[in-house]
Amino acid sequence: MTGQDPTPLVPLVEVVGIDTSKPHPARMYDWYLGGKDNYPVDEAMGRQMLALDPRVPVMARVNRAFMHRATRWLAGNGIRQFLDIGTGIPTEPNLHQVAQETAPDARVVYCDNDPIVLAHAAALLRSTPSGVTEYLQADVRDPATIVEGARKILDFGRPVALSLVALLHFVSDEDGAHELVDRLLAELPSGSYLMMTHATADFTPEESAAATEKLKAAGVTLALRSREEFSRFFDGLDLVEPGVAVVPDWHPELGEPVPGQDDGVIPGYGAVARKP
Incomplete structure (x- = not known):
């Protein structure tokens, strides 16, 4: 059930090819979280990452917990619309469940480019009766398609929270990571927010370099950024x-601590900022 509009943006019965010949970040993330929607190639690469840094599953859970806390903060501060890009495979509670717990009328558009997420879209579409939850299959590198689809559900005349959690470290500067964020934010009105996390090599340079090379060999981009480089995504915004x-x-007061998160520094940054 999607609330006011029961028609999903894409037909759930559509069969889309899933490439199981190389690992995919969304399926690796699912494996780290203990999910079952991944393939041997994802588990194999996940285990290689684990050998380099055994805290990787903790990092995945920490990112998920950040999303919960940031969503609670945003909904508690009047935001009623969310555009979540890089949604990943559903793991409850999902963003819309967190937002609608505070604001039952919240409207949420999920967006991902992995066909396996499309196959699970029905799990994402369980909205409160007064809210709306929809799913859009598109790539962050195609902001025009994302905006076009999101406009069918969200009112871009009112503030929107743009969620880019654990996503942009898979988009290099050469692929225009900063330009993509700027393009998406340009479509949103004053009072909108950017919520974002990003992996970094600041604390584990050797392990991070090895992980980057292993993923590159498997066809996965890992663009780890420093604190300064991450902060650039928020230029012109007012940081919360x-x-x-x-x-x-x-x-941290907005959620529960993740077991293991205090066993050394988690190599990632997070922030929320308001568009003036």
């Missing part, structure tokens, strides 16, 4: 306190 922080340190 505490600003750019190591992910578990962003408003």
